[in-house]
Amino acid sequence: MAVSGFIARFFPFLNSLFQRRTNIKLGLYGPPNAGKTTMANSICQECLGEDMGVVSNIAHETREIQVKEQITIKSGKKQLSFTLVDTPGIATKIDYEDFLKYGMNEREAKRRAKEATKGVIDSIKWLDDMDTVIVVLDSTKDPMSQVNITIIGNLAARNIPVLIVANKIDLKKADIKRVRAAFPQYEVVGISAKYGNNLTEFYDALFKIVEKRGL
């Protein structure tokens, strides 16, 4: 038995402290415009010095699954490697007319709506492939929407560890307490993905959840 194998078998505590973890698939899920891609960009900028995807204030900007491999975050002597999966926002309705308000022509708006519906389907299909999921919610909005409840309920049914991120805490209307009250059985971390606020707390919470599940 190799030394690393011996440590892993008989001293799992030491293993978790000093060893590099195996690569896990970390998914970013949530409703449209919650800031999933902004968050993915913050993480990628810090670890790789590059963005993951394009962001805008128009819903359904991310319409395809984006994957970035070999992202490593550190906290003290611990480090965690993962594949980051940024998913299109999950919605129950998509109306091309909503995109017309942003100055798109009808053809463009219909194409965007079509791509957005495909994106939602892909996000749901990928649920089964995730090892851990970060549910990104807009902390200025009511967290008790049926989409949020369905996403979190599905993750629980699949026994996938969940960390809830209450994003946009830099805004006046942000209310983390409301998010915590809506999902009391989950750890909730408030961040501002746009300005990179509280990312360290987010990483610490992520380490905790991964260690707890022995991933």
Place this chain on the structure above:
Amino acid sequence: MLTLQFIPYAEIEDLTSEKRISKLLNVVKENKIVVLEGRLRKEEEADLIKQTMESIDEDFKGIELSVIFPDMRNKMALDNLRKLFINLLLGDRTGITIIGPASVVKEIKKDPNKIELLTQPLRRKKKR
């Protein structure tokens, strides 16, 4: 005119997940609001969203979904256990699931006075 269609749990309990979802979605596509006794399974809710997305076109813009169920947090452990056991045997009949066409719900939000009730229990319809 807006139609609410009540679907008792017994109408869907013997159907496969796929058929359950198709049945509910077909009613919604007729511009009716479904009031379903009980709840779908979590996986079925996700499949309902998936199938909805597959059905979206210029006329059908999607659904509004809401699940209303009693809060069990303050109930006695024995009550919860009994409920779990009944759900396991008979399916989840507690609560109500409301599924409506997104375009119709949007209209109601604009003008709540538009609501006109017309319930059509499927069971009674079949007997005729």
